Amino acid sequence: MSDLDTRTDRTTVSAIVGILKQYPRRSVILVALALASGLAEGIGLVVLLPLLGLAAEAETQPSPELAAFVEGALDVVGLSPTLGLLLAFMVLALTAKAGLRLASQWHAGAASALAARDLRMRLINAMMRARWGFYVQQPTGRLSNAVASEAMRASSLFPRTTDLLAGGFTLVIYVGIAFAVSWQIALLSILLGSLMVVSLRRLVSIARQAGREQTALLRSLIARLTDGLYAIKPLKAMGREDSLQPALQRETEELNHAQRRQVVATSAMGVAQEPLIAFFLAIIAYVFLSVLGLPFTELLFLALIFQRTVRKIGGLQKHWQSLASIESALWSIEESIDAAEAEAEAPKRHGRAPELREAVELREVDFAYGQTRVLGAYNLRIPAGELTALLGPSGAGKTTIVDLVTGLYRPDAGEVYVDDLPLEQADLHAWRERIGYVPQEVVLFHDSVRANVAMYDDELTDEDVWEALEAAGAGDFVATLPEQLDTVIGEHGTRLSGGQRQRVSIARALVRRPQLLVLDEATTALDPETEQAVLRTVRGLRGSVTILAISHQPALTQVADHVHRIAPLDPQAPPPDATDPAGVTPAR
Numbered sequence: 001m002s003d004l005d006t007r008t009d010r011t012t013v014s015a016i017v018g019i020l021k022q023y024p025r026r027s028v029i030l031v032a033l034a035l036a037s038g039l040a041e042g043i044g045l046v047v048l049l050p051l052l053g054l055a056a057e058a059e060t061q062p063s064p065e066l067a068a069f070v071e072g073a074l075d076v077v078g079l080s081p082t083l084g085l086l087l088a089f090m091v092l093a094l095t096a097k098a099g100l101r102l103a104s105q106w107h108a109g110a111a112s113a114l115a116a117r118d119l120r121m122r123l124i125n126a127m128m129r130a131r132w133g134f135y136v137q138q139p140t141g142r143l144s145n146a147v148a149s150e151a152m153r154a155s156s157l158f159p160r161t162t163d164l165l166a167g168g169f170t171l172v173i174y175v176g177i178a179f180a181v182s183w184q185i186a187l188l189s190i191l192l193g194s195l196m197v198v199s200l201r202r203l204v205s206i207a208r209q210a211g212r213e214q215t216a217l218l219r220s221l222i223a224r225l226t227d228g229l230y231a232i233k234p235l236k237a238m239g240r241e242d243s244l245q246p247a248l249q250r251e252t253e254e255l256n257h258a259q260r261r262q263v264v265a266t267s268a269m270g271v272a273q274e275p276l277i278a279f280f281l282a283i284i285a286y287v288f289l290s291v292l293g294l295p296f297t298e299l300l301f302l303a304l305i306f307q308r309t310v311r312k313i314g315g316l317q318k319h320w321q322s323l324a325s326i327e328s329a330l331w332s333i334e335e336s337i338d339a340a341e342a343e344a345e346a347p348k349r350h351g352r353a354p355e356l357r358e359a360v361e362l363r364e365v366d367f368a369y370g371q372t373r374v375l376g377a378y379n380l381r382i383p384a385g386e387l388t389a390l391l392g393p394s395g396a397g398k399t400t401i402v403d404l405v406t407g408l409y410r411p412d413a414g415e416v417y418v419d420d421l422p423l424e425q426a427d428l429h430a431w432r433e434r435i436g437y438v439p440q441e442v443v444l445f446h447d448s449v450r451a452n453v454a455m456y457d458d459e460l461t462d463e464d465v466w467e468a469l470e471a472a473g474a475g476d477f478v479a480t481l482p483e484q485l486d487t488v489i490g491e492h493g494t495r496l497s498g499g500q501r502q503r504v505s506i507a508r509a510l511v512r513r514p515q516l517l518v519l520d521e522a523t524t525a526l527d528p529e530t531e532q533a534v535l536r537t538v539r540g541l542r543g544s545v546t547i548l549a550i551s552h553q554p555a556l557t558q559v560a561d562h563v564h565r566i567a568p569l570d571p572q573a574p575p576p577d578a579t580d581p582a583g584v585t586p587a588r
């Protein structure tokens, strides 16, 4: 389950500290509210003392000093400790405590939503800035899961941390009161409370482990499901959807078990605390009444203090358990953010904006995917304003060349130049803004034709979109669609034919009038007539637009100004010399 389990710096404490440090102002407010509500609860308890004094003989008063302190405090403001006043005070204090808890929870809820938003935005921003290589390594479902479910689970660390702090403060106040009443009962509360924590600590680790398993399983399940849905058509067509099901079912079952274990551990914690506290109370009552012969009123108050203090200790353990069960969601989303940030490209507007006037050139470029060498000292010149065709068998490295030209990959050696500007020193974003790219696999959104062509660029008008559709040979069929530009084309454009999808994709590449148009097998799905029409349009763009086209189709070679043939590198062969292994054949 990756390094979620093994990184020793990732503890519940570091999760709490991390989240508090990230929101210092909100944390201070939350801590102050927690403190105030703890105080209010403490006051509610302390005014019980004179009440008991009123109810019983003064000498059986459990803590005469504390009672005298309350009476003195009331005296300062000119009030005497009557039954009505004390009861009113208690109700007021407990109401104030409830109000403060409400304010604290409201604030924690808002903070939690903020934390979820921030985690999501950090991941989304890091993903958008990441190199192409990052996406190649990631199942997309994992990232979707991080944005949707992990951010939500991780953000609830904030309110749970506040609950823990509030519980901690109240405990400190209770322990203080307990000491003021009787140091013996205070020590007993701490001792037996700690004993309870130690005996139930296994339930915390069960919840933590179950939380980790859920995080890992959700990650894997959503990634698998996303992949499966992407490929659902061939799976269905071949009756193979069932082959996907066992793994999905297994993970769903495991998720169910992990979730159940967490629920059982959480409820067992609450359930197990009660009898333990009752057992402790019974022993205390027996010892105090029968052995020490304490009056009942005193025992009542001491038992109340003991029970409240031990309950607070138990409450802290419950909050701790609840934090432990979700901390893995934070580690998982942080892991995705770190991975994306480690692959960050140079920031926008960094370097010189390339002006393509002469040519794009690959000079002595070496490139390998890990151990797979694809290009060795490769040279290619794509003259500005002309149509260059790149031919070669499958796997020869044509798409890799396109990815180097667009700066999606960096060469291992050699360089890509735009005129005389090495891409290394260029403003990559500005360069890509000048590129129109039609990928081998058409990727369309479940949205309107307009959105698919303009790609949500508000500066593009409907006229721009129609013009691009006409140029791509798509104007006629879009005009016949029921809602024309507003027609929603389905998931991945499934409501269109393959050729229609390809034309929409070409229109998308043309709509911003690129300087460099890259067509990666862009006309393969078109009938010969449409292909000819599109190629005529593409050819007509020469002069203002530089075109790099990859194709197996002879049609392209007939209209290209230059045809380059590339052969796959022999993995056994020594590194090639500086001559172009592909050979360069001017076609016209």
Ligand SMILES: Nc1ncnc2c1ncn2[C@@H]1O[C@H](COP(=O)(O)OP(=O)(O)OP(=O)(O)O)[C@@H](O)[C@H]1O
Binding pocket: 136, 369, 372, 374, 392, 393, 394, 395, 396, 397, 398, 399, 400, 401, 440
């Ligand atoms: N991300 C990657 N990781 C590892 N190897 C890769 C990766 N992408 C491509 N390759 C390998 O690099 C080689 C060149 O791939 P590339 O896609 O550039 O070929 P191509 O000429 O465009 O092929 P086709 O005509 O089939 O699209 C192939 O052997 C391929 O298996």
